[in-house]
Structure formats: structure tokens, C-alpha cells
Amino acid sequence: MSTTTRLLHCPPEDVFDVLADGWSYATWVVGAARIRDVDRDWPSVGARIHHSVGAWPLLLSDTTSVEAVDEPHMLQLRARAWPTGEARIVIRCEPQGDGTLVTIEEWAASGPAAKVPQPVLDPALHARNVEALKRLAYLAESRARRHDDSGGHGGVPRLRRPGSAADPRDEA
Template sequence: MSVNSRILRTTPERVWDVLADGWLYPLWVVGASRVRDVDDSFPAKGSQIYHSVGVWPALIDDSTEVLDVDPYQHIRLRARGWPIGEAEVVIELGPSGAFTEVVIREDAVAGPGTLIPEPLKGLSLKWRNTETLRRLAYIAENRTAS
């Protein structure tokens, strides 16, 4: 399992607004290329984002489902990208003074990704989620309040 964290220089509400807008998913999730649809109930438990991963023309259409959610606190997702596999991702928000600490925990749970040795898998997920948190910070810290 890979664990990454970052302090975002904004409130948990502003971070949550980005996480709760499924249409923004490819802007902050490394590897997501586009969103094809978002359930109207997103980010409710059981709702999904229908996305594509990869680079054109080799795009894979799949989805990410919300497994558990506590608004402004955490969201647990099942991200699919077959034939690559599936990952479980937990994003937690917590106060850090006037700012927000965001922690991402991710692990492969199905498919070929589960066969990758932990040190190698951990390094690649760590790099990817460092960039994911960087992108999330850019959006949450600089987006105008709605």
C-alpha cells in the first residue's frame, strides 16, 4: 500500500468541492484522460464516474465507484482500468491549522497490479500520488469559490 500526504493551503470545504465534482477527475487524477459521464448522485455511496485512462488512441474506458463517503472527511473509491486491474483508493481530509492535510492511501486489489512486488508497486504509486496531490492542490487552492 502506498500512502502520500500533503498540506493544501485552503479549507477542507474547498478541497471537498473539487473531490465531489466528478467532472474534474481527469484534472487531478494522474492517468485519467477524460470523463465520459458522472452519476447524478456522485459522490454518494455506489455512484460512479465513467472515465478513460491512458493516452489516445490507446484509451481504456472504465469507471470508478464510491465505496464509502463521509463528506469533508473521506472518500473510498474502487478505481477500475481493465486490463490493468483495480485499485482501492482512500482520500482523507483533516485540519492542519488554517489549512487541510490530504492523505491518499492506494493499493492494487484486483488484476495484474496485485502481482507487482511491493517495493516496485509502492514506488510507482508514491510518484503518481505525489503528482495527484500536487494537481489537487493547484485546483483547490486557486479555484474561485462557487
């Protein structure tokens, strides 16, 4: 399993707001070329992002689905990119001081990629996830900088997901 961490200078809620915006997936996930659709209940368990990976004209269209979620602390995904296989990704957001320590754990779960020895696969996954966390940091930290003086959520409305309680800071 490849494990990559980065300290982001924003609260876990700002990080999770980016994770919960399925349409932003191709902005921070290295290799995702475009988003074709996002299930309305993303990031609920079973919800999917319909994406394409690769570079034109060599694009593979597949899906990433949510296997588990503990907002705003953890999101577990199963990313498909057949014929190469499927990966399992766990993203953890742990408060640390004024920021959030974000950890991405990723491993090949099935298909041809799962046959590659982990010591061979890990350096490539780690390098990709270093860049992914850099991009995620740009998005989440930018959101955090937009916080207004009234203690609201950056003047940016929080995403309202089915079954999620309203953030009391939104009412300010």
C-alpha cells in the same frame, strides 16, 4: 499500500468540493484522460465516474466507484482499469491549522497489478500521487482564493449533492 500526503492551504470543504466534482477527475488524477459520464448522485456510495485512462490511441474505458464517503473528511474509491486490474484509493482530508492535510492511500486490489509486489508498485504509485496532490492543490487552493469578503464560499456556489445540507455560508 502507497501513502502520499500534502498540506493544502485551504479548508477541507474546498478540497472536498473538487473531489465531489466528478467532471474534474481527469484534471487532477494522473492517467485519467477523459471523463465520459458522471452519475448524478456522485459522490454517494455506489455512484460512478465513467472515465478513460491512458493516452490516445491506447485508451482503456472503465469506471471509478464510491465505496464510502464522510464529507468533507474521507472518500474511498474503487478504480477499475481492466485489463490491468482494480485499485482501492482512500483520500483523507484532515484540518491542520489554516489548511488541510490530504492523504492518499492506494493499493492494487485485484487483477494483474495486485500480483506485483507492493515494494515494487509503491514507488510508481507514490510518484503519481505526488503529482495528483499537486494538481488537487491547484484546484482547491484556487477555489479558496475566490472567497469573498462577506465570509461566503469564495463567491463560488457550493456543489449541492443529493442528501447534503445547504452550507449556511451560502446564504450570506
